[in-house]
Amino acid sequence: MDCVGNTTIREERLLFHPSLLAVPNSYSLCKGCNKLIKKNCRLNGEKKKLGCSRVLFLTATTTTTGGKNQLSPVAPIQTKALNENRVHKKIVILGSTGSIGTQTLEIVDTCPENFQVVGLACGGSQLDIFVSQIHKYRPKIVAISDSRKIQMLRDMLQDLDYDCQIGVGERGLVDCASFPESDLVVTGIVGCAGLIPTVAAIKAGKDICLANKETLIAGGPVIAPLVEKHRVHILPADSEHSAIFQCLQGVPGGALSKLILTASGGAFRDTPLEQLPYVTLKDALKHPNWNMGAKITIDSATLMNKGLEVIEAHFLFGTAYDNIQVVVHPQSIIHSMIELCDTSVIAQMGWPDMRLPLLYAMSWPCRLPLPFPSLDLVKVGTLSFKEPDRNKYPCLDLAYGAGKRGGTMPAVLNAANEEAVYRFRNEEISYLEISKVIEYVMDRHENGLFIEQPSLEDILDADQWARKTAREFSPQLPFVMKHSTKAAGK
């Protein structure tokens, strides 16, 4: 091995390893020679890669540096930590023109040696953006779902100077998702439209960087056995699930006792319950911490977003609903936590920025450097937590109830919520009627339509039925809140 450790490292003889940039204020230890290397080093002002194949990172607890220091870890620290040279993934992005899609492409721009875009797909409503992405990333396969736009897309791609397979509709999306050359499929499609291509990707043996919520919330009963059968990895991209996923690395099987999902509390976390009948759409769209789309911002206000994440967490980590806790954490610095059997709690922290969890899902099991500012906990100052008020957030208990019921119920909950939020955004219903629409639809579904072990088709049918039923809901209908705090057992 061409090991840098064969020479004495002195502070003035500066060395550089790009990965060191990711670990500010730290030292690394060359596994080849066991010598300490200080971060941010340069050789004669030029970047020089170390020859070491494995580098172990330790948080600096000592001020000593230089060649004479031989630092041996006494703790069995994981060494499979950071080597960006190992990450070379060919990726397909489903929903490339959306928020998740464009943030994924920002990561590709930041780490071009690590990721190559081989496939892009979207709905087709923003062809200008899609075409410029195709020109820039030169994917080998692209698809749109809207067949009315395909001729326009072909016309816009006439001057493309390389071979690119262009697909349309469900077939096109499925071909893109299962493209043989890809390693990883990022699922940034919104809604149940993401389900069929995700199933195709899993069947084709692709790892999934999972953003699309419906995949597990609605499709969980079908997806979970498929993942096991095809032995693929589902890598969570949502910040809360990514936090739990990161905390779980290295935790032995059977040691997990509880997941603790943090919630910002949304737009109305400081609004008294008595004022909720009077809140407006504009009020609901003011998220205190995250800048997101309208639908997800309203879901944060109702805490349905957290309820849906509870269902996702159940499928992702196999945790029973009674062992998934939600706490309101207004600062959104801790993205979630796990509690272990010895009562030790592990938390993952970071600025609220979706690119971080996306990058981890894309680069797992490695860690890649990102040129972001460090999290300054002194600046953050206070981290606080409180129990969610179940009267203020009835959607949370509806989600627990649907998750525990299982089968088609989570798909119904999710679809009814989408439709209710849509109606609220159209100002057809009030803010408090969002949860009433959902409960109305769930009650109707329970009455002879519920399927305990649904097929993919059953789930898609339940989704459509729930949307239609939610549109029929009239705010004047007599209504009883059955899914109360007590009913959900919380």
Ligand SMILES: NC(=O)c1ccc[n+]([C@@H]2O[C@H](COP(=O)([O-])OP(=O)(O)OC[C@H]3O[C@@H](n4cnc5c(N)ncnc54)[C@H](OP(=O)(O)O)[C@@H]3O)[C@@H](O)[C@H]2O)c1
């Ligand atoms: N944004 C976030 O921070 C975030 C965080 C966690 C999880 N998620 C989840 O990730 C998913 C995507 O969220 P997003 O915020 O990125 O949504 P978005 O900004 O609305 O983007 C949705 C993408 O899906 C495409 N699309 C829509 N309908 C389609 C269809 N029938 N077939 C194929 N493509 C279709 C859209 O294409 P066109 O618009 O070009 O037609 C667009 O590219 C959602 O399930 C969301 O809950 C999002």
